Every structure is written in C-alpha cells, then in structure tokens.
Amino acid sequence: MLRLPVVSRLGRQLARFARAEQGNYAVIFAIALVPVLSFVGAAVDYSRAVKARTSMQAALDSAALMLSKDLSSGAIATSQISTKATTYFNALFTDKSALPSVTVTATYTASTSAGSTIQLTGDGNFTTTFMKIAGFPKLGINASSAWGTMRMRVAMVLDNTGSMADAGKMPAMQTAAKNLIDQLSALAKADGDIYISIVPFAKDVNVGADNYSKYWIDFTDWDAANGSCSSSRYTNQSSCVNNSKTWTPANHNTWTGCVVDRDQDYDIKNTTPTNGNSATLFPADQYSYCTTGSSAYLQPIVPLSYNWSSLKTVIDNMKPTGNTNQGIGLAWGWMTLSTGDPTNAPAKDLNYTYKDAIVLLSDGLNTQNRWYSNASQIDARQKKLCDNAKAANITIYTVQVNTGGDPTSGVLQYCASSSDKFYLVRSASQTVSVFQSIGTSLSKLRVAR
The missing domain is CATH 3.40.50.410 (von Willebrand factor, type A domain)
Incomplete structure (x- = not known):
C-alpha cells in the first residue's frame, strides 16, 4: 500500500513526458545548430579568404608595375625578374597572417606584336578555422597581374x-x-x-x-616683300605696282x-x-x-x-x-x-x-x-x-x-x-x-x- 502512491506518481510523470513537446524543440534546435554554425563559420572563413586575396592582388599589381618600370629603364636584366618579383611581392603583401606562404611566378614575354609584357601569378593556401570541421582545412587562393610597355x-x-x-x-x-x-x-x-x-x-x-x-x-606674303621692281625707285610690291611698274618676286630658293x-x-x-x-x-x-x-x-x-x-x-x-x-x-x-x-x-x-x-x-x-x-x-x-x-x-x-x-x-x-x-x-x-x-x-x- 505504501508503494501505490509512488507507482501512481511515476506513471503520471511518464505519461506527462510522453505528451510533452518542449523536448522536441530542444532536440530539433540541437540538430539544426550544427549546419547553421557551419554556414556562419564558412562565411567568416570565406570573408577572410577574400580579404587575403584582395591583398595578394594589390601586391601583385604593384610588383608587376615596378618590374615593368625596371625593365623599361634597364634597371634590371630579364634573368633577375623572378627573384625581383618575389622580393617586391614580399615587401608589398600585407596579409601574411592569413597567407603565410605565397609562391610568386613571373613570366616575361619580349618583342610580341603588343610590345614586351610581364605577368605575375601568386598561389597560396588559406588555413580555415570553421570549414575544417566540414573537411576543408585549406582553401587554395590565386591571383595574377599583367603589365606591358607602350x-x-x-x-x-x-x-x-x-x-x-x-x-x-x-x-x-x-x-x-x-x-x-x-x-x-x-x-x-x-x-x-x-x-x-x-x-x-x-x-x-x-x-x-x-x-x-x-x-x-x-x-604669297613672302613674294610681296622679297623681289625687285622694274624701277629701282620702288622697293616693295605695292609701291611698284601702284606706280605701274613690274614687280618680280625673288627666287624661292633664297x-x-x-x-x-x-x-x-x-x-x-x-x-x-x-x-x-x-x-x-x-x-x-x-x-x-x-x-x-x-x-x-x-x-x-x-x-x-x-x-x-x-x-x-x-x-x-x-x-x-x-x-x-x-x-x-x-x-x-x-x-x-x-x-x-x-x-x-x-x-x-x-x-x-x-x-x-x-x-x-x-x-x-x-x-x-x-x-x-x-x-x-x-x-x-x-x-x-x-x-x-x-x-x-x-x-x-x-x-x-x-x-x-x-x-x-x-x-x-x-x-x-x-x-x-x-x-x-x-x-x-x-x-x-x-x-x-x-x-x-x-x-x-x-x-x-
């Protein structure tokens, strides 16, 4: 008899649990939280990767321009292009924390129909923070820049x-x-x-x-000012002609x-x-x-x-x-x-x-x-x-x-x-x-x- 109230109470709690919906929401939220966080994390990683690529592009553009000027002025030889390209890029690139290692490739083409051109390509790997949970620990990033001489x-x-x-x-x-x-x-x-x-x-x-x-x-005007009159009394065309004399222009080879x-x-x-x-x-x-x-x-x-x-x-x-x-x-x-x-x-x-x-x-x-x-x-x-x-x-x-x-x-x-x-x-x-x-x-x- 003493046990009956306990059993009865337990039964009522189990019945109430079976009818409750609050737990369903919690489970659904927990299940949905994983992809939501993944998408947010991916957006953060992608935003940082885009920023790093923008910095890479700016550094490549500036390095390519500087190389073109060096080549135009004769400051460097074509054999120095690759080394100089890396040096310029490393000095100009401002997002080394996101892309600690970037490989710069320089291609020089001389005497084409459009003049000499130089192209720089940069390749690097961005280390993700959130996307690695989804199996993407790195994102490959590349950019290029081409300049030529006019x-x-x-x-x-x-x-x-x-x-x-x-x-x-x-x-x-x-x-x-x-x-x-x-x-x-x-x-x-x-x-x-x-x-x-x-x-x-x-x-x-x-x-x-x-x-x-x-x-x-x-x-026309030269002939009128340079010549001779049939009368030596007149030294220009107008006075000569006005006095019914003949004006002869000088030879143009004078x-x-x-x-x-x-x-x-x-x-x-x-x-x-x-x-x-x-x-x-x-x-x-x-x-x-x-x-x-x-x-x-x-x-x-x-x-x-x-x-x-x-x-x-x-x-x-x-x-x-x-x-x-x-x-x-x-x-x-x-x-x-x-x-x-x-x-x-x-x-x-x-x-x-x-x-x-x-x-x-x-x-x-x-x-x-x-x-x-x-x-x-x-x-x-x-x-x-x-x-x-x-x-x-x-x-x-x-x-x-x-x-x-x-x-x-x-x-x-x-x-x-x-x-x-x-x-x-x-x-x-x-x-x-x-x-x-x-x-x-x-x-x-x-x-x-």
Missing part, C-alpha cells in the same frame, strides 16, 4: 629667344634636354619604341630652307626657311595642309635669324627620330635670339606628332598602344606672333591650341624658367595637362633636375596595364 613619342619644344642668353639659361636647357634624350632613349628596347622630335622656336620656327619647293609653304603662324583657326589645330586651300598652308617669312646648317641662329625643326646623337647635335647648335611665340612652337610640336605633311610622323602600328607627349620650355611671357603683339591676346590663342591638343590625348608638360622675377605664366600653367606637369624654375641650374623629373613621369606613361 610606345612613346615626345616633342621637345624649346625656347630659343634672346632672353635665353641671360643667367645661364641656354646652356642649362641644352644640358637638360640632352639628358632627357638619354633618359628616354634608355627606355627603348627596339628601334621605334621611343621617338623624339625637336622644335626650337622664337617668334617663328625654322622648317628648313630646303623645303622651298614644297606645296605646303605659302609664298628663302631662309622660317614660317609664321597659319591662318586662323588653323593656327590652333594640327590639320594636314591641303594643296589648293591656302589657309591650311604655312606662310613663309624671311626671318634674318633663319638660315641653314649649324651656323643658323634658329635651328630647323627635327621631325620624330631615334637618331639620338643627331638630336643632341641640334640642341648643341641652338643660339638665343628674337621674340617669344610659344604658340607656334607648341603648334609645330603637335605637328611633329602627326602623320602626313609637313613632318610625316611614322604611321602607328595598330598592334601597339602609344602615348604622345609635348615638353614645352620657355623663359618668359609671349611677346609676338603673326597676329598680335599683345601678350594677353597671344595667350588666349595659345590656350585654345592647348585645349585642342589635350583633347587629342596629347600629354603636355610645361616649364617656365623664371630667373628674372617675371609673373608666373598663367598660360603655361593652363597648358599643362595637370598641375603636377607644370614646373616653375627659379634658377637655371634647376632645369636639369626638372627635366629629370619629367623623364621619370614619362617613363611611367610608357608602362601600362
């Missing part, structure tokens, strides 16, 4: 005006320009990788007296080789001259400082070339003379980068990517062009020219050699492709280091992804 064409537009004779500016510019040729030529791995043209300017530019028979020279600005608006464009459209032609000018040979004060323009010694000889022969017309120098710098007459830049191979640049150095403010003797009017015209050249993807560097306390040139600042491409030189001796900086910037342009 071809480059650079027009050096150099002030040869009279004020360049002061404060050692001319010899400093000559040294800087020749050093830039050496710096850029070192980037070339094959003929045609780098081309350079030279455009000396004063108020005119010298296109070479031996071009006197070319259709793109307009002798032209000294200089031209002035083209008709507007062709003065601010690189339009190829057209026979029969006089506005597109280049008006001849009998400028006394233009002659032929090394004795010429204003040296003739040198079209794009990779004859480095000849380019430097022209620079050595420069002499300061005349007034300042930056616009005509810049216009002809652009012309030398253009195919067709008058400078006939070599055609660009469609299998390559090209970068075109102009380096314009001047020591003063504009003073004279064909149309104006007012600096603000000349500057306004030059700004339009610069807008057109930059719209044609020409990168423009400008240098003002300001040793005499002149105002900082607004037009040179405006014409530079960006603020970091305008250089203000207060001492002639700074010109060399400035040109070296420009060369470094140009070497970066030669490398592209």
Whole structure:
C-alpha cells in the first residue's frame, strides 16, 4: 500500500513526458545548430579568404608595375625578374597572417606584336578555422597581374629667344634636354619604341630652307616683300605696282626657311595642309635669324627620330635670339606628332598602344606672333591650341624658367595637362633636375596595364 502512491506518481510523470513537446524543440534546435554554425563559420572563413586575396592582388599589381618600370629603364636584366618579383611581392603583401606562404611566378614575354609584357601569378593556401570541421582545412587562393610597355613619342619644344642668353639659361636647357634624350632613349628596347622630335622656336620656327619647293609653304606674303621692281625707285610690291611698274618676286630658293603662324583657326589645330586651300598652308617669312646648317641662329625643326646623337647635335647648335611665340612652337610640336605633311610622323602600328607627349620650355611671357603683339591676346590663342591638343590625348608638360622675377605664366600653367606637369624654375641650374623629373613621369606613361 505504501508503494501505490509512488507507482501512481511515476506513471503520471511518464505519461506527462510522453505528451510533452518542449523536448522536441530542444532536440530539433540541437540538430539544426550544427549546419547553421557551419554556414556562419564558412562565411567568416570565406570573408577572410577574400580579404587575403584582395591583398595578394594589390601586391601583385604593384610588383608587376615596378618590374615593368625596371625593365623599361634597364634597371634590371630579364634573368633577375623572378627573384625581383618575389622580393617586391614580399615587401608589398600585407596579409601574411592569413597567407603565410605565397609562391610568386613571373613570366616575361619580349618583342610580341603588343610590345614586351610581364605577368605575375601568386598561389597560396588559406588555413580555415570553421570549414575544417566540414573537411576543408585549406582553401587554395590565386591571383595574377599583367603589365606591358607602350610606345612613346615626345616633342621637345624649346625656347630659343634672346632672353635665353641671360643667367645661364641656354646652356642649362641644352644640358637638360640632352639628358632627357638619354633618359628616354634608355627606355627603348627596339628601334621605334621611343621617338623624339625637336622644335626650337622664337617668334617663328625654322622648317628648313630646303623645303622651298614644297606645296605646303605659302609664298604669297613672302613674294610681296622679297623681289625687285622694274624701277629701282620702288622697293616693295605695292609701291611698284601702284606706280605701274613690274614687280618680280625673288627666287624661292633664297628663302631662309622660317614660317609664321597659319591662318586662323588653323593656327590652333594640327590639320594636314591641303594643296589648293591656302589657309591650311604655312606662310613663309624671311626671318634674318633663319638660315641653314649649324651656323643658323634658329635651328630647323627635327621631325620624330631615334637618331639620338643627331638630336643632341641640334640642341648643341641652338643660339638665343628674337621674340617669344610659344604658340607656334607648341603648334609645330603637335605637328611633329602627326602623320602626313609637313613632318610625316611614322604611321602607328595598330598592334601597339602609344602615348604622345609635348615638353614645352620657355623663359618668359609671349611677346609676338603673326597676329598680335599683345601678350594677353597671344595667350588666349595659345590656350585654345592647348585645349585642342589635350583633347587629342596629347600629354603636355610645361616649364617656365623664371630667373628674372617675371609673373608666373598663367598660360603655361593652363597648358599643362595637370598641375603636377607644370614646373616653375627659379634658377637655371634647376632645369636639369626638372627635366629629370619629367623623364621619370614619362617613363611611367610608357608602362601600362
């Protein structure tokens, strides 16, 4: 009898347990917790792996770019690429705790139709924290980066005006320009990788007296100013003709080789001259400082070339003379980068990517062009020219050699492709280091992804 209440009570508890549902929820939750935690853990592992791969990609990109620059400048030999690639990557990779060991492979391909290329590949194993419970203790991570070298064409537009004779500016510019040729030529791995043209300017530019028979020279104004009258009393065409005399223009082979600005608006464009459209032609000018040979004060323009010694000889022969017309120098710098007459830049191979640049150095403010003797009017015209050249993807560097306390040139600042491409030189001796900086910037342009 004493046991009956105990048995009865136990029976009631068992019956209640059989009917209870709370335990079912606990069991179901316990069973479901394993995959839920696995998914959350997998997401955490995956997020960390993605972060590590992003760091790997950034390090590979930077290492490949640095290698491309080294190869372009000749700083390393191709046999050093693999070792240098690993060194650069290890210095740049910031997530070594997630990927303690990454194997970097470098592949260099030279002289393809698209230029030389370098490709870096990184492979590593990410150690998981949660996914190893599901049988994935490691995740393989890889990334790659490829960079190559572009071809480059650079027009050096150099002030040869009279004020360049002061404060050692001319010899400093000559040294800087020749050093830039050496710096850029070192980037070339094959003929045609780098081309350079030279455009000396004063108020005119010298296109070479031996071009006197070319259709793109307009002798209309020259004929009116250079010749003889049937009466020696008259020394110009208008007075001769107005007095019913006969004017005979001089032989064009006596032209000294200089031209002035083209008709507007062709003065601010690189339009190829057209026979029969006089506005597109280049008006001849009998400028006394233009002659032929090394004795010429204003040296003739040198079209794009990779004859480095000849380019430097022209620079050595420069002499300061005349007034300042930056616009005509810049216009002809652009012309030398253009195919067709008058400078006939070599055609660009469609299998390559090209970068075109102009380096314009001047020591003063504009003073004279064909149309104006007012600096603000000349500057306004030059700004339009610069807008057109930059719209044609020409990168423009400008240098003002300001040793005499002149105002900082607004037009040179405006014409530079960006603020970091305008250089203000207060001492002639700074010109060399400035040109070296420009060369470094140009070497970066030669490398592209």
